[in-house]
Amino acid sequence: MPGQVITITSGKGGVGKTTMTANIGVALARRGQRVACLDADIGLRNLDVVMGLENRIVYDLVDVVEGHAKLRQALIKDKRLPELQLLPAAQTRMKTAVSEAQMVALANDLRKEFDYILIDCPAGIESGFKNAVAPADKIIVIVTPEVSSVRDADRVIGLVEAYEKPAPRLIINRLRPEMVRRGDMLDTSDVLEILAIDLLGIVPEDERIITSTNKGQPIALEDHAGAGAAFTRIARRMLGEDVPFQVMSEPGLADRLARFFRRD
Amino acid sequence: MDVLGRIFNRSRSATTAKKRLQLVLTQDRTNISSETLTLLKDEIINAISKHIEIDTTNVEVTISSNEAGNHLTANIPVIGSRRIHARNKIKP
Numbered sequence: 295m296p297g298q299v300i301t302i303t304s305g306k307g308g309v310g311k312t313t314m315t316a317n318i319g320v321a322l323a324r325r326g327q328r329v330a331c332l333d334a335d336i337g338l339r340n341l342d343v344v345m346g347l348e349n350r351i352v353y354d355l356v357d358v359v360e361g362h363a364k365l366r367q368a369l370i371k372d373k374r375l376p377e378l379q380l381l382p383a384a385q386t387r388m389k390t391a392v393s394e395a396q397m398v399a400l401a402n403d404l405r406k407e408f409d410y411i412l413i414d415c416p417a418g419i420e421s422g423f424k425n426a427v428a429p430a431d432k433i434i435v436i437v438t439p440e441v442s443s444v445r446d447a448d449r450v451i452g453l454v455e456a457y458e459k460p461a462p463r464l465i466i467n468r469l470r471p472e473m474v475r476r477g478d479m480l481d482t483s484d485v486l487e488i489l490a491i492d493l494l495g496i497v498p499e500d501e502r503i504i505t506s507t508n509k510g511q512p513i514a515l516e517d518h519a520g521a522g523a524a525f526t527r528i529a530r531r532m533l534g535e536d537v538p539f540q541v542m543s544e545p546g547l548a549d550r551l552a553r554f555f556r557r558d
Numbered sequence: 559m560d561v562l563g564r565i566f567n568r569s570r571s572a573t574t575a576k577k578r579l580q581l582v583l584t585q586d587r588t589n590i591s592s593e594t595l596t597l598l599k600d601e602i603i604n605a606i607s608k609h610i611e612i613d614t615t616n617v618e619v620t621i622s623s624n625e626a627g628n629h630l631t632a633n634i635p636v637i638g639s640r641r642i643h644a645r646n647k648i649k650p
Contacts, residue, residue: 441575448583477570484576488583 297328297405300412300532301430303454303462305446307417309438310467313503313512315414316344317522320514321529322410323378330369330408332381332400334426335416336391339383346510347372347380356384359396365403374515379408389421394428401429410532419453427454433462434494439469439480447489463494465528470499482539495528496539497521584621588628595619602632611637 302315312335319331333341336356342348350370353363358381365381372378381404384391404411415426427433433454437447447464454462466485473479482496500521506513513522514529527537585591599619606612613635620631 441579444579445582445586448586452587474572477572480572480575484572488576488579 295409297330297408297411298431299401299405299429300410300432300434301334301415301426302412302434302436303415303423303426303450304417304436304443305419305450306438306443309436309443310497311417311436312340312344312414313507314434314436314465314467314497314525315341315412316512317514317525318528318532319345319378319410319412320375320512321525322412322532323372323375324514325529325533326377327409327533328377328407329410329412330379330381330404332404332411332413333383334397334413334422336383336387336389336422337385338416339385341414342370342380342382343510344507345372345380345512347382348510351382354382354384355400356387356391359392359400365400389416389425392425394425397425398429419450423450423453427457427459430459433459434465435462435489435491436465436467437485437489438467439474439482439485444480444485444488451489451491461491463492464489465495465497466493467497468499469496493539494531495524497524497528584628588621590621595621598630599632602634606634613637 302311302318304311312333315331319329323329331341331345332355333339334355335341339354342351347370353368355368357363358365358368369379369381372380401411401413413426413430416422435447435450435454437443451462464486466482469482470479474481482493486493498520500513502513502518503521514525516522517526524540527540530537599617602619603612603614603617607614616635618631618633620633622629622631
């Protein structure tokens, strides 16, 4: 069966796309899926560093697209997980170095060898975004429970629908249950009510993300609580398992979520 | 102190954030800027004033959303000496 191409986007920068791509990739690979993580942020590559593979880059996505290297030469195998590979972005080129058609062709090649192709989309809604979305079978939108992130996510959801892609699924990242309890942070049901797309996962704020990025060891590599466990739950849902959402803080949140989903 | 905090929990900044987002997203989605709304409001005032006397200083024009879609609402106070009472309110 050909692989699925999933683009991870957000509009707003800095909300966790790269971290999410790396960790969901790891979580899926740990479950035996063949995963290719593709960094589509040409000129500002980061997926390599978050995955701890920055010293192994020989060729990149632009080299492959321009014919200087074969896909197999550019793909970096993660020594910790044989099922996981990375196609890094070019660092010294611009987003215009690649076209949507080239991205679609590249994705089609990757589909033959991988079960999941996760595309780390750059921030923004210009050509980098369009290139990353063009080959997608499915789209995941990452949002944090803050005004600007939700606003940008809404715009991106509208654009994805305009490109006639299937309705994206949402991951709410960096939730802080204590702030939600105090009424100082939007809660999950607020965000869902506003954006009105299906929820794929909720990831709590977790210091361990910073230390894991410092070391280049995505936390999904081991079984941790907090964000690490959330990534695992997300991977399981993507594989079709019915995993209940962790009710983070408020009494009544479970009821509000249930009411929200009962619409169908 | 914390009891009070919990009772008034939902009138904290998260509630403000939600309201502001709903307003700004309605404008974003319908592509109507606040400038356009102001222009619309002036034209509505002019059009209605030709036919009835209204309190032009208290006219409100807003855009909102619900499940049925987006709505432009104009709230226009009419100047008159008597309030209009609904008939048929007193049951026989």
